Amino acid sequence: MTTIIKAADAADLLTMVPHLLGFAPSRSVVLIPFSGGRSAGGMRFDLPPGDTDPAAFASTVLGLACRVSLVDAIVAIVYGDEAIDADVPRRAVADAIERAAHRSGLDVIDLLYVGPDSWTRYLGDAHPPGGHALTALPAPPAAATAATGTPHPDHLSGAELPAVDLASRERVGQALRQLEFALGVVAGAPAPASGERVDPLAFSAVSALDDLPVFFELALEHGTDETNVFGIATLIWCLSRPALRDVGITTWIDGVDAGDRAFEAQLRWENGAQYPSGPAERMMGEGERPDADRLADALAVARWAAAVAPRDVRPGALSVCGWLSWALGRSSHAEHYALAACEIDPEHGLSRIVLSMVQAGHLPDWAFRPARR
Incomplete structure (x- = not known):
């Protein structure tokens, strides 16, 4: 996306993710690399199964992030099926990503979790009960919609071959x-x-x-x-x-x-x-x-x-x-x-x-x- 869109906080950023990727992610880990405070896109990975070694997964995704030209920071977002309760789901994956980022010399701007109907931050000691409602996220800026159009529903949308008789x-x-x-x-x-x-x-x-x-x-x-x-x-x-x-x-x-x-x-x-x-x-x-x-x-x-x-x-x-x-x-x-x-x-x-x-x-x-x- 060549149009510059500013995200003031985590809610704004979550609104922008489907426009960065071109689709609405689900059961995914999204890594957004930053260079000098700007990002031109994101990386999506399948959310690893529960028996996957979080450290190995984090090492892989951070290895790819470090190849981005002049990357100096990341935002990581976990998209899962579990509702937010006393603890944030998939914390082991988020913690492993944070550790791998620090080992790579990258700042972690934010670590977020998006569930079926709410979102929250991994960073910090507390989060609102049940998280923040997804329905309360702001609408995407008009410039983002103009630059990228309407995102696909998921990462496989648009792969279907044209209908032919x-x-x-x-x-x-x-x-x-x-x-x-x-x-x-x-x-x-x-x-x-x-x-x-x-x-x-x-x-x-x-x-x-x-x-x-x-x-x-x-x-x-x-x-x-x-x-x-x-x-x-x-x-x-x-x-x-x-x-x-x-x-x-x-x-x-x-x-x-x-x-x-x-x-x-x-x-x-x-x-x-x-x-x-x-x-x-x-x-x-x-x-x-x-x-x-x-x-x-x-x-x-x-x-x-x-x-x-x-x-x-x-x-x-x-x-x-x-x-x-x-x-x-x-x-x-x-x-x-x-x-x-x-x-x-x-x-x-x-x-x-x-x-x-x-x-x-x-x-x-x-x-x-x-x-x-």
Whole structure:
């Protein structure tokens, strides 16, 4: 959020959390890193089960917080299901976070607990019976609503693929079949034995692959056009082939020139040369922060491709949805897409990589750096 909103107290801050995250957290631990009294966002973690070692959990989350550029303080908020009574629920988790923060040299601005209908502070010796009513929280500032819109109900909201009717899927499936016929003919294979006519639009789609990075760049503009059946079929075909998919992701991260370099590197690698480390490191989240709007546009295109793709080739598009979500800092969405891909193909490569990164708590390096201006 680039608009500066001031929070005067804990109640104001709690009002702002859904706008910082983009959703209303539940059964979560939210860490808000501060640098010089300002924060640009927050980190959400699943609330650990009761048998989890609080110290190990705190060490993990503080380790991530310490990677934020110039962080010097935190606010931690525990969102739980238990009502507030004589003691604040989940105190062991809060205490462990406080100790880990102090060991890391970070100030703890506040430690808060939010229950089903009330909230309170861990810090201090006493809290009001039952806590403070959530209904008494102030309304969010108009500037926050204008800057971020209405937050989603929870961390998985918005991960659902677009609704697509059966006719749309059948058209794309037929276009994919025609595309594969055309690719075979161009490669020197005989025409379909059935004598089926190959749609001329399929040959036009094949010609678009002559410049793969440009094809992916144009997909950012036209990839969700329902009438562009052969275009989306070609995109699905590319995303189901790792070498072409990686060129597409690289293009969506850094532009056509980067896509050209990735494509050339892929060709050299197929001829026995060593694959350069740069593109692979980029895929692992290294380097400058990409343009978030560009990645969001790419995610919209990949989500549409996954929605209309036939089931057997859907994992490719789903894995790209997962990677793009991870790159945007939406680990819960990334896991959702990767799991959906693995339900179809349990050994799907990129989906397994995305799952391993999410489950290990690995975030892109650029998530901890300021956005480019």
